[in-house]
Amino acid sequence: MSSEYRRITKDGLWDNNIVFAQALGLCPLLAVTGTATNGLGMGLATTVVMVASGLMISLLRGIITPQVRIPVFVLIIAVLVTLVDMSMNAWVHDLHKVLGLFIPLIVTNCAILGRAESFASRNTVMKSMYDGLMMGIGFTFALVLLGAAREILGSGTLFDNAAQLLGGWARFIEFTLIEDYKGFLLIILPPGGFLVLGFILALKRLLDNKFAERKQKAINSISEFQPES
Template identity: 50%
Template sequence: MSDVNYKEIVHNGLWKNNPALVQLLGLCPLLAVSGSVVNALGLSIATIVVLVGSNLSVSLIRNAVTDAIKLPAFVMIIASFTTCAELLMRAFTYELYQILGLFIALIVTNCAILGRADAFACKNKPVPAVIDGIMMGLGFSVVLVIVGAIRELLGNGTLFADMHLLLGEFGRGWTLQISENYPGFLVAVLPPGAFLVTGFLIALKNIIDSELQRREKLRQTQETEAVSRRVRTTGNIT
């Protein structure tokens, strides 16, 4: 593609075509590890690394790979970057890696990553492909972190707990506690809580989109009526 609209790429990744809220891809890890902010951030960083790396690599080889081996090649690239992310987490954030466990390796099967490689990266130059990877990764990560924050806050009454698992000593003391005697809300930290929070976020996005569409239609109607009034007044469109 010769003409790339970077504004549209950003809008698609963060809102219009958000992997978690619109495409509904990668929901397995999103629902499974979003019990806290630190877990969500850990998986988010790993996902962005794999998504950006795979998009860049796929874009670089787009003219050298035939359709017959395209998908196997993409999977191998994604698996390679997933392994790199997994090894880095084991080396620098081992305790967090143990918590996230299998879901780091399952990034290989994240349909959002393979989907971007096939739908965008293999058809565009490296720079747009990298930007698309960053935006799609950020869109997924924002939802993941919001879900993690809501579940941690409702479930445990804390926010940013155990951030040292990701940031080391710099992250100690970040914990915010809403109450000393908070009883906890068990449903929020259980799997049903993940489904409920994610469902509410999807519903909220749909409500916002409906309102934006209503306002756009109203604006177009007002503009049409204004033109009609000018035509009736002047006899021609100025």
């Protein structure tokens, strides 16, 4: 993997993560992450839109004039979201009913339009698709992590009803972690989403600081062994 693709991977998954670094897409993040299953479904739908929009906008970047680029980008994203919405309604109808209005609202996710403007409109098709994939996986990771934390603390389960919402293939990821658990209602409700997200953001900040300290120590140790000129 070239250094360019490694940078794109690191940006999408960690350094420039849509949720943990940019704090975008918080509306669906907090609304649908009552369970990890809902987060996974919403994340995969968003990932498909991001990859497809990167493909389309990169292909058309030489045709779209700067004066109309934003309306055209929004139109392309809206068409793709509509196709994803109709596909989910046809093939994963139960999940579609659970996510409801938040699937069409993918159009308003600033992260998708932002990547279209800052990356896909300026790079090759392969790089744009890969950037969309990494950003989508990073967003999915954030949704699943928050949903899993809220589901475990709130209900004592993990990926509950995954087989019903995603299909029979997902039955193997369903777990009951705490038998006869009475539940923690606050975590399942919207305020719980803010609380859990706050703790996750704080943890990421601590990890970033640790990584920065280790990197600085490594640089200092290397400089100590270098002979002075």
